[in-house]
Amino acid sequence: MDFEFLTVEFISKAMAVWFLVVMAIFGILTGIMNFHWKQYGVSEKSFKKLKTIYYNTSITLFGIMIVTILVYYLI
Amino acid sequence: MLELHEDEKILYEARKHWFVISKAGTFVGVLMLAPIILVILLFSFFPELLAIFSEPKFIAASSFFAASWLVILWVIFFVAWTDYYLDVLIITDRRLIDVEQIGLFRRDIASMPLSNIQDITVEVAGVTRTLLKFGDIQVQTAGQTKELLVHDVANPEEVKQLIMSAYSADKARMYPGLKP
Missing domain, CATH: 2.30.29 (PH-domain like)
Structure with missing residues (x-):
């Protein structure tokens, strides 16, 4: 199998497109879940704890993604 | 409300017992290993890829895709958890x-x-x-x-x-x- 298509330009574009796709999936599903958590009886205290765990982990993972993008472009 | x-x-x-959501959690945990298994299989069948992916730029790119896979799995797990948590007998x-x-x-x-x-x-x-x-x-x-x-x-x-x-x-x- 020929892997010559795996050039820096191809991977750069793939990373940019994939980042947007992941952001879109995250945004849509998070919006829907937020609606459910607020609407359907999750108590205020549990809601705060839930949001803290969910968003902190998501921010950490997105942070890793951004750092790896920066490392990729700076090398 | x-x-x-x-x-x-x-x-x-x-609410449902925690064992119900642990099954989804285990499934997500197994899926987290999927990139590692994929990489092992790719390098086994296409050894020429090893030379390409040893370069620092490609290691960074691989880390990026691995982190994005974890984001998707994290969201999928929380969707499953929301489904589990909102089943309730009041x-x-x-x-x-x-x-x-x-x-x-x-x-x-x-x-x-x-x-x-x-x-x-x-x-x-x-x-x-x-x-x-x-x-x-x-x-x-x-x-x-x-x-x-x-x-x-x-x-x-x-x-x-x-x-x-x-x-x-x-x-x-x-x-x-x-x-x-």
């Missing part, structure tokens, strides 16, 4: 309300007055359910909703006792002069 009657109070919210001092969340876009709510309850059956079948104390509760009623069946409830015997206590209290409230 659920709409309760003016003087209606929630006595208990019975016992009020007036009625039973069974809320079942099916996926993200369907929600079935069945409610029945406590006074309509005719029979409550608890079924705990299997080694896991017996050891971890969860099972199914079946409530038979005289109303339009003939039967209410809730699966995988934690501590079903205690929930049954709670329902029966609520039923007795509701009967006493409706017929104060009635002696047992």
